[in-house]
Amino acid sequence: MVPLTQKMTLPEQVTSWLMSDARTQTASEASAVGLSLKKGGIRWGEFAIQSSLGFCALISVITTIVIVFVLATESYSFFSDVSPIDFLFGTQWVPLFEPSSYGVLPLLWGTLVITFGAAAIAIPVGLASAIYISEYASARVRTIVKPVLELLAGIPTVVYGYFALTFVTPVLQNILPGLNVFNALSGAIVVGIMILPTIATLSDNALRAVPDTLRQGAYALGATSFEVTTQVVVPTGLSGVMASFLLAISRAIGETMAVTLAAGATPNLSFTLQESIQTITAYIVQVSLGDTPADGIAYKTIFAVAAVLFLLTLILNMLSQWVLNKYRAEYD
Amino acid sequence: MQKSRVSGTPYIDNLVARRRKARLFRTLCAGVTWLGVVLLGLLLYQAGVDGIKWLDWQFLSSFPSRFPEKSGIKSALFGTLWLIALIAIISIPISVATALYLQEFSSKGRISRLIELNISNLAGVPSIVYGIIGLAIFVRGFQLERSLISGALTMSLLISPVIIIASREAIKSVPVNIRHAAYALGATRWQTSWSHVLPAAFPGILTGVILALSRAIGETAPLIMIGALTYVAFLPAGPMDAFTALPIQIFNWVSRPQQEFHELAAAAIIVLLAVLLVMNAAAIYIRHKSEQKLK
Incomplete structure (x- = not known):
């Protein structure tokens, strides 16, 4: 056995350091040396880095403040010319010609028609796809279909606009003769196809998060796969599924290029899907494509309608987060 | 169904119908999924067929023109490349720094929860609203005009939340004992983050960035909001120049009535989708590699 003292022997440099420097220092010198080890001492380099990282995090807050500030001030100056009552309840949207009229309802209606049409297509189909991928498909099919869906979710919306004009509308015109080249139906279908992968992939994630023990329990009680899916799996994953619906709807509301290309630019309060309509987003594009003078009222209208758009999507996004947090099922 | 009950318990009899229903439901779900995939495949195929005959070197190396046969996407392609480079330079450092701060440095208090909520809401703001803000702040406010830098700044605002959220997930999934080991050796927070956490989170961050x-x-x-021009017959020489980009060029061609321009749009769509496909494949590959490494 090695004697303990021998093991404890320190290298000569260390012992000499212990003997000379540290031991002979005055109290103040010792505290100066020990600063880097003292708890609570400020390391300036570290502090600077942390502050600059914190500043980067603040940029996101500043972004939000700027968005709200710009929309609010420009809308305020718009509302000093147009009464908010006329804006919110007016049924004529004629901002660019005389006599002008600034009722936002036709634009809002156009947005809602597209959104509801798209949701009516994408929600059942998307949920069915999610159920197929998570509950029925074999592992091999899953590894093919899931990335394909994710890829489809990444196709730019202007490409969907191209599909609408060159494919969907001509096909629809064969079925419904007399259909306008620009029509709400084609826009709704294309936006529906566009948000479908979002619903399918996010709902699939939610359904897959449902623990297998719940499924096995239900099967053990003699339930069929249909009953397990509709009465156990989907209700359990409902918060995630609902959140995916809300997110997709909020995407449909904010969708711009596909509806601009497919649905046209006619503010319209009609109940038919066969005519051209204009959504909030399509109106904003229309104004910015023309050369609108920056001090005119037409320029201000885009901020007012953008504020409406911002509030709509904000409410939906908050709702989807609330649903996720409130109804999150924990089965651990 | 009541009449068909010959013998046995009603439950067993019911089972046949219930099983039929389950089979039907399964077929329905599978059918709808494949229908969706096939439909989208068909749309892409259609675009491919329309566009492929225009896709040649002349198309890639010509400026846009009134004459479809002389038109090309040279300026659009260069505009897009410029834009992506500028966006990457602006948005990646800020977004990764934000993610690092929220995940490693900030105390998990009220303020950081507020920032988190704020970021997830920013991710849901429609892109056109960012366009309007870009128009008001960068184009008019900062007098940057309708330049590449205005476009890049606007787009950076738009994609930063996406990068932040992805980077946070990547940083979160770095095992905590790596940090403990670094701290135990006397590393500071920054040294730990820079030399250990960030390299470990790198594949995840890269996937999110791509x-x-x-x-x-x-x-x-x-x-379109910040006014990227559609007819640009020159290459931008610096960030302050006017520009066009691939999607703008596609939008311009699609919105013209002539069939030839629609086919040009289809050709440009092929180029755009090819670029996207390569980037997505890279992201999937990196994710796959890092998953293997973790195993």
């Missing part, structure tokens, strides 16, 4: 940038490549509405 996906965010591929979103930026396809975004059209914000660029």
Whole structure:
């Protein structure tokens, strides 16, 4: 056995350091040396880095403040010319010609028609796809279909606009003769196809998060796969599924290029899907494509309608987060 | 169904119908899924067929023109490349720094929860609203005019939340004992983050960055808002120059009535989708590699 003292022997440099420097220092010198080890001492380099990282995090807050500030001030100056009552309840949207009229309802209606049409297509189909991928498909099919869906979710919306004009509308015109080249139906279908992968992939994630023990329990009680899916799996994953619906709807509301290309630019309060309509987003594009003078009222209208758009999507996004947090099922 | 009950318990009899229903439901779900995939495949195929005959070197190396046969996407392609480079330079450092701060440095208090909520809401703001903000702040407010830098700044605002969220997930999934080991050796927070956490989170961050940038490549509405021009017969020489980009060029061609321009749009779509496909494949490959490494 090695004697303990021998093991404890320190290298000569260390012992000499212990003997000379540290031991002979005055109290103040010792505290100066020990600063880097003292708890609570400020390391300036570290502090600077942390502050600059914190500043980067603040940029996101500043972004939000700027968005709200710009929309609010420009809308305020718009509302000093147009009464908010006329804006919110007016049924004529004629901002660019005389006599002008600034009722936002036709634009809002156009947005809602597209959104509801798209949701009516994408929600059942998307949920069915999610159920197929998570509950029925074999592992091999899953590894093919899931990335394909994710890829489809990444196709730019202007490409969907191209599909609408060159494919969907001509096909629809064969079925419904007399259909306008620009029509709400084609826009709704294309936006529906566009948000479908979002619903399918996010709902699939939610359904897959449902623990297998719940499924096995239900099967053990003699339930069929249909009953397990509709009465156990989907209700359990409902918060995630609902959140995916809300997110997709909020995407449909904010969708711009596909509806601009497919649905046209006619503010319209009609109940038919066969005519051209204009959504909030399509109106904003229309104004910015023309050369609108920056001090005119037409320029201000885009901020007012953008504020409406911002509030709509904000409410939906908050709702989807609330649903996720409130109804999150924990089965651990 | 009542009449068909010959013998046995009603439950067993019911089972046949219930099983039939389950089979039907399964077929329905599978059918709908494949229908969706096939339909989208068909749309892409259609675009491919329409566009492929225009896709040649002349198309890639010519400026846009009134004559379809002389038209090309040279300026659009260069505009998109410029834009992506600028967006990457602006948005990646800020976004990764934000993610690092929220995940490693900030105390998990009220303020950081507020920032988190704020970021997830920013991710849901429609792209056209960012375009309007870009128009008001960068184009008019900072007098940057309708330049590449205005477009890049606007797009950076748009994709930053996406990068931040992805980077946070990547940083979160770095095992905590790596940090403990670094701290135990006396490393500071920054040394731990820079030398240990960030390298471990790198594949995840990179995947998020690639996906965010591929979103930026396809975004059209914000660029239209800040006034990217559609007819640009020169190459931008610096960030202050006017520009056009691939999606803008596609939008311009699609909105013309002539069939030839629609086919040009289809050709440009092929190029755009090819770029996106390569980027997405890279992201999937990196994710796959890092998953293997973790195993």
